[in-house]
Amino acid sequence: MFGRPREPMPPRPPTGPQHQPGRALSSAKVGEDVKLVYVDGGKGLQHRLAELGLTPGVRFRIVAKGSPGPFIVSVKGARMMLGHGMVHRIRIASV
């Protein structure tokens, strides 16, 4: 096998807008390691983030919480800046 794929994720029940899983990204502290639970947005946004490394369940680190200024996270070794609109859409859980 070339490259071991991770274990398949456990099936997750679809969540609706009233039932926001996880906590808001803005609640995380700088330097904290968290994992992505859910992206509140259309499939387009979710996919785009996934392609940039923010796949469901991925672990990432909060590098900076701008305001003003970018919210910076470190995903897969790359630093990503998240704009104002994005931060609110990302739900996380502690690891």
Added chain:
Amino acid sequence: MNATQVTIALAGNPNSGKTTLFNAITGSQQHVGNYPGVTVEKKQGSRQHDGVDMNVVDLPGTYSLTAYSVEEVLARNFILEENPHVVVDIIDSSNLERNLYLATQLLELGVPLVLAFNMSDVARARGYAISVQRLSKLLGVPIVRTVGHRSTGIDRLLDTVVEVARNGQVALERQRTTDYGSELEPHVEQLTAQVAQCAPLARHARWFAVKLLEGDEITAKRIRQLCPERAQELLTEADHLRRHIEGLFGDAAEIILADRRYGFISGACTDSVKQTVETRHERSDRIDSVLLNRWVGLPIFLVLMYLVFQLTFWVGGPIVDLLDAGKELLAEGIRSMGAGHGGPLISLLADGIIEGVGAVVVFVPLILLLFLGIAVLEDSGYMARAAFLLDRMMHRIGLHGKSFIPMLIGFGCTVPGVLATRTLETRRDRLTTILILPLMSCGARLPVYAMIIGALFSSRTLFYVGPLEINNQGLWLMGIYLVGIVLAVIAAKVLRKTLLRGEITPLVMELPPYRMPTLKGLAVHTLQPTWYYLRKAGTIILAIVVVLWAMKTYPQLPETSQARFDAQSRAILAARSAPAQTQAKLHEVRLLRHRAALQHSTIGRVGRFIAPAMAPCGFDWKVSTALLGSLAAKEVFIGQMGVIYAVDTDTGQGAQTLHDRLASTYTPLQGLCIMLFILIASPCIATVAVTVRESGSWKWAAFMWGYLTLLAWVVTAVVYQAGTLIAAWQAG
């Protein structure tokens, strides 16, 4: 395959050093064009290596090959349709996992691939130890280390490319694709087999299968075109599988697939990459702690912007003045050469082309320096962060954080501002920004404001802030700029609610590490847009200038009037007064003659014709004519007013006289209205020209011109009428 002529495509993430590598490979043998129908640049070049003639195409930088951006679609379409012999994926080695995502997509496309591990010096400095052999084996793809900005590794890269080109089929068979796991892989393979049954799709069968599973619309369309009989069957099957996957995992299929690719990459990297020292990002972080600091970040940004502008005008200003003087000399030279045989050609050359096109060319030093300043900030990695500093503020207006930079540039000159909107991802954001850009009062209008404020608003010190004298003239100037900004905000909001509706694209960007800009990079990022400005703005301006010149010159003064002026000149010469007096009188006659000619010409008549329409704004025919002239370029307004008032604005003395003439003819209210009109109306021809190019159609440029001119008329009319009423009420 013809072993001596091959096509090579370069792919890679933005920021991976692709452009630098492309330049290193093709050197001067490159040219830039356009992909048909869109404004994305197509860069091609050639290179000979080992007896092989390579046509090298630099694909747009992308993170992936989905269909979220024009660039991605172009990149994948190029590979699917042009079938390059080899694709080189340029990888930023210091950012490996993310960069390999594109590689997995390229592997899936089924095209012979070579990976260039670029920036390997940075990776090493960061403490990464990458076993290229191991990774190469795991992926089944040759990997070459390169350092683009030092041109290291290029020869080896080209050797490898040539080898793969010569043995494409063998290379393909060696390549590995993402294993999607025990749950998904069987489905992918099954769908692939089904797709492969369609002959036109067989070559890239797996790619199509995976894209179908992702719900990719463009692929669906392509399959319907290429394989109509089986299309529906395939699409139904794909749809069925998608729903199955979603039910199983709770997330859309495309997200699961993306996740799997990263898993594949992660596995490969865990085996091949060791990080020896945790030195990653440290220096960048320290710099960021200052530049992105909550309190100091924004002020620092403003200071940096101010510096860029200051430097531009401080260094560039004198050069512009020099060029301007040179332009005048040239024009004068041509006029004196032609004096005697006169003739329209001389006039066209001197008064039309040299003055008109010259006005644009003369700006080049400013443009160049401005671009240089921006390029330094951009290449160092700062600009990306700046966009985020402003994101929240811009969000409220309905604009993207990245819109700020074009708008800031627009305060210097609108033309490069329009060019700068390329960094915005969606067409919608780009158009919105371009449409409100002219309201950022550009540098060309400043002399007009200065003149009018100077003439019509007598200087009064209002108050002191410490040692700083706050003068009412300065406030008026600032006021005009603010009006522009306020109108821009309103216009943006209105546009967002009507023509350009939609959610603001969320801002996500890779944070580039701070890098020392390289000379090569700066050269490319400065010279290319400058050349661009010259070429494109210049060709259209040439055409318009000729038209305007014609309108200014024809119809010429009738014989009788010409004779009259000639007689006056002769009389002055015959009077034999002191030489200085004679010169002054002759000069005056000349100016009066110019003024008569202007009144008689097409543009003068049009000015008179539209005067009634401009009356509600408080403009007489003189102002209207001058405004018409400023259609080409705003600075022309002063010159035209000069001609109309028969004063010579080039000599300092003349300007003062114009000053007095204006002061005695117009009220401050009218002055305000003139300034407002100049602020809002008709962006200069150069701006229209680049808008046509960047928006891809005349429609938007025409709309921009139209709505701005209409808005100008409305605002000015309202202000004038209201002002007059208030004045009457106060008097009464």
